[in-house]
Amino acid sequence: MIFSVSGDEGTLEDIEEKDLADLGFLERQDLQKWAIEEPRILGEDLLIITSEYANFEDTRDRLDILALDSQGKLVIVELKRDRADRTTDLQAIKYASYCATLTAEDIQKDHREFWNDRNDDSIGPEEVGQTFADFLDDSVTGEVPLTDNGWANFELDDKPRILLAAGSFGTEITSPVMWLIEEYGMEITCTRIEAYEHQDRILLNSQQVIPVSEAEEYMTKRREKQEKQESTSRRKWALPVLLDRGVLVPGDIVVFDEEQVPEGVKREWNPEDEFWRARITGETGQQDNVEWLHDGNTYSFTGLTKELLHQLVNRDRDKTLNGYTYWCHPEFDDRTLSNLRNSKVTAPDREEPM
CATH class of the missing domain: 3.40.1350.10 (Trna Endonuclease; Chain: A, domain 1)
Incomplete structure (x- = not known):
């Protein structure tokens, strides 16, 4: 009724x-x-x-x-x-x-x-x-x-x-x-x-x-x-693979992909703004393994992306997405973590930070 x-x-x-x-x-x-x-x-x-x-x-x-x-x-x-x-x-x-x-x-x-x-x-x-x-x-x-x-x-x-x-x-x-x-x-x-x-x-x-x-x-x-x-048992998740290759190391900073920023948001994308930055903790034994510099809390990449988009455009946190496609590594020519996971990139390909 x-x-x-x-x-x-x-x-x-x-x-x-x-x-x-x-x-x-x-x-x-x-x-x-x-x-x-x-x-x-x-x-x-x-x-x-x-x-x-x-x-x-x-x-x-x-x-x-x-x-x-x-x-x-x-x-x-x-x-x-x-x-x-x-x-x-x-x-x-x-x-x-x-x-x-x-x-x-x-x-x-x-x-x-x-x-x-x-x-x-x-x-x-x-x-x-x-x-x-x-x-x-x-x-x-x-x-x-x-x-x-x-x-x-x-x-x-x-x-x-x-x-x-x-x-x-x-x-x-x-x-x-x-x-x-x-x-x-x-x-x-x-x-x-x-x-x-x-x-x-x-x-x-x-x-x-x-x-x-x-x-x-x-x-x-x-x-x-x-x-x-x-x-x-079928496959290793992205984070362990990237850590094993040395593409990611604890303490690395990753940046939200500018191309994934929703249209019409009031907050300007800035790679130096902590809202758009996260730090790898390296804690592979738990789901929350990336620290959002904006609030200091740890999330999974999917959880962090959902929270960031919710704060930006009130996107429903329950809607699914693949968090690794939204974050870029500045020391690998700003390629997304998803792209790096699916390629053969290893630690020697890392660029020197500016």
Whole structure:
């Protein structure tokens, strides 16, 4: 239930929930379009790969939306404007099985084709690869380099998630979904899309109904622990690699990349201003390993970048990014740490400080 409170009189008024169908909205033309333009309507931050996906062999089936989460998992999104019908979960499971064979390069090519067609654009592999590298959470996936062809080089999880979004869910959906989650550990989310009409405007609210928040928190922690262990065994993170090569040494000063400064900020970029500078601590055994000279606190590179951008432009701290792409090393021709990580640069290439 959603209520409206009058600012003048403080009068409380309940806002009646409406069906999207009664409001004249359509599943594909409206709900699907909204989810593509603003994925958070589905309840989380997702990178949209494509929609109406039909690159399946020997079938004409079309997946509503294919997306990626920040943990490196494909997300199979099935949308229903009204009540989810009794085959919605089976459709999604079928699509998940089809997509389990996709590679990281496959989905980047699909992303490029979809957005070039949608926006009448011509973005190249390098821009797409950087988009994926920036989106992925490096605390889970590790540093994501680019291949010689420009694609982001990461390991795509081979167990896609399922996200069902609908106006409502009956027991014919909730019962099998809960069984699949509890008995087989499948990652399935049911998100209810609620619509309200108020003062000539339509208000939308997304509410996760399965798993319930308490169970989801526990399951998320277990999943994150497992994924961190797997990612650690797969590759070394950027900081240890740069320290091992001697590209970074404790006490080194790095500077925020001028090209990454958001447009319209009031604070002028100045490489001598402590707001734009950070010091390497060399503490590789912990996550917070860089000191922001502006406040003296230590952060991870991702955490520091999120905090700096939040203070500059109020960017949401929960939005994902790759912190190593935002910081430059003055003693290596101001190349970014991401660039240095992905190259063969070593200590002898260090320039003498001015």
